[in-house]
Amino acid sequence: MSRQRSMESILASEYVTIGELARLTDSRYSTLKFYTEEGMLPFEQAEENLTRRYKREETVARILRIKQWKSDGLSIPQMKEALGVNQ
Numbered sequence: 001m002s003r004q005r006s007m008e009s010i011l012a013s014e015y016v017t018i019g020e021l022a023r024l025t026d027s028r029y030s031t032l033k034f035y036t037e038e039g040m041l042p043f044e045q046a047e048e049n050l051t052r053r054y055k056r057e058e059t060v061a062r063i064l065r066i067k068q069w070k071s072d073g074l075s076i077p078q079m080k081e082a083l084g085v086n087q
Helices: 007-012 018-025 029-037 056-071 076-083
Strands: 052-055
Touching: 007 018, 018 029, 018 052, 018 056, 029 056, 052 056, 056 076
Parallel strands: none
Antiparallel strands: none
């Protein structure tokens, strides 16, 4: 298992892992995994080790938007529609 990167290193990176996204957004790993599987969080697949990489700035913004919608009472299908995700 690899060592965690420092927050300074994460904030300087264009791409982050799902675990790093959880740290950045104070979200549960399992919640972000669900959003990824539902197509709500786009990612790129790194060829060398098949790790999913997320663009840090746009994905953090998307997670914060989803959290706001959730607190506003939107359902997952409504959020997916708002994000333009095919259902």
